Amino acid sequence: MKTISQTPRFIGIACALFSLLITGNAFSNDSHDAPAPATASAPAAPKAKVPPPAAGDDQMSKALFEKISKGSGDIVIRTGDLPAGATPSESKPVDKPKAVKAAAKPVDKDAHDVHWSYVDGPGGPENWGNLSKDNLACSKGKTQSPININIDRAVKAELAPLEFLYRPSPLSIVDNGHTVMVNYGEGSNLLVDGRQYRLVQFHFHKPSEEAINGDRTDMVAHLVHQHHDGSLVVVGVLMSTKKPSPARKSWFGDEAVKENPMIQTLWNNVPLIKGKTEMPGVIIDVNQLLPADRSYFTYMGSLTTPPCSENVLWFVMKNPIYVSEEQVKNFDRIYPMNARPLQPKGDRLIKETRGS
Numbered sequence: 001m002k003t004i005s006q007t008p009r010f011i012g013i014a015c016a017l018f019s020l021l022i023t024g025n026a027f028s029n030d031s032h033d034a035p036a037p038a039t040a041s042a043p044a045a046p047k048a049k050v051p052p053p054a055a056g057d058d059q060m061s062k063a064l065f066e067k068i069s070k071g072s073g074d075i076v077i078r079t080g081d082l083p084a085g086a087t088p089s090e091s092k093p094v095d096k097p098k099a100v101k102a103a104a105k106p107v108d109k110d111a112h113d114v115h116w117s118y119v120d121g122p123g124g125p126e127n128w129g130n131l132s133k134d135n136l137a138c139s140k141g142k143t144q145s146p147i148n149i150n151i152d153r154a155v156k157a158e159l160a161p162l163e164f165l166y167r168p169s170p171l172s173i174v175d176n177g178h179t180v181m182v183n184y185g186e187g188s189n190l191l192v193d194g195r196q197y198r199l200v201q202f203h204f205h206k207p208s209e210e211a212i213n214g215d216r217t218d219m220v221a222h223l224v225h226q227h228h229d230g231s232l233v234v235v236g237v238l239m240s241t242k243k244p245s246p247a248r249k250s251w252f253g254d255e256a257v258k259e260n261p262m263i264q265t266l267w268n269n270v271p272l273i274k275g276k277t278e279m280p281g282v283i284i285d286v287n288q289l290l291p292a293d294r295s296y297f298t299y300m301g302s303l304t305t306p307p308c309s310e311n312v313l314w315f316v317m318k319n320p321i322y323v324s325e326e327q328v329k330n331f332d333r334i335y336p337m338n339a340r341p342l343q344p345k346g347d348r349l350i351k352e353t354r355g356s
């Protein structure tokens with residue numbers, strides 16, 4: 001069941017990276033109900049508010065998929081790492097014909113002479129693009145993530161609501177050397193304007209990678225989704241230890257941010273060994289990571305770790321979820337700083353749901 005994934009080659013997953021977790025989970029069979037997978041492969045935009053995919057996006061998507069499938073060698077997802085019921089399969093999503101080409105292919109040797117990290121130096125963020133030709137987007141890309149979201153400059157619009165069709169999953173958790181990541185069982189999907197993206201994994205950064213009006217929150221959860229054609233959507237859920245308004249006095253004392261039960265379950269089960277996926281027999285429900293208010297910012301960006309692949313559709317939830325200071329401290333003991341520096345926004349458009 002548990003396989004140590006140490007081989008620094010093959011399918012890497014980088015942060016916003018996603019592990020091409022594979023499928024067949026007994027949990028569901030509805031993940032293939034997506035609207036015609038199609039020809040257009042760029043992430044769908046919120047209702048009519050973002051321009052339709054450009055003609056060249058199909059190729060871009062293929063390239064993206066290939067890059068991600070090669071990955072940076074940080075994790076190898078083996079069948080033993082898959083959630084219960086997952087069907088053994090190569091390291092590629094099933095039903096994705098375009099993935100064939102992307103099957104586990106060792107990355108170039110030079111990619112691993114120096115391993116990427118968040119610490120300044122040969123492997124630091126400034127050098128990610130030099131570590132491998134697969135990482136060129138890290139240095140040459142023009143639509144990189146994370147970015148600062150300046151609310152005053154975001155276009156307020158009536159955007160289609162995100163439809164989170166999430167269901168519980170057996171917990172499958174790994175400390176991949178860059179973050180704590182949960183591989184999610186099949187059957188949980190995000191509908192973006194009718195287009196279905198499967199939730200593949202989620203993971204954490206401290207502090208939050210994205211900033212709002214220049215401020216980062218204590219942490220962020222990134223929920224990584226993939227459409228059949230390989231295109232990606234990442235939902236960022238900010239995590240804060242501070243309530244927006246001062247604590248209110250009550251008969252029961254000051255209101256304080258309580259422990260987040262789901263986060264506690266995850267922290268309780270972080271494996272002792274890096275790279276080793278644990279499946280402790282616990283069921284989790286990722287709905288518990290979502291804020292009640294689903295308003296969001298959206299923009300086009302990239303994975304925030306090598307290979308920094310672009311053409312990723314981002315949704316950053318406007319409202320955070322709350323966690324206790326102790327929970328943040330405990331993550332800090334594993335990863336005190338695993339956030340990529342902010343990237344230039346360039347001339348990109350950021351949209352924001354109106355109201356709230």
Ligand SMILES: [Zn+2]
Nearest residue numbers: 015016222304
């Ligand atoms: Zn991330």
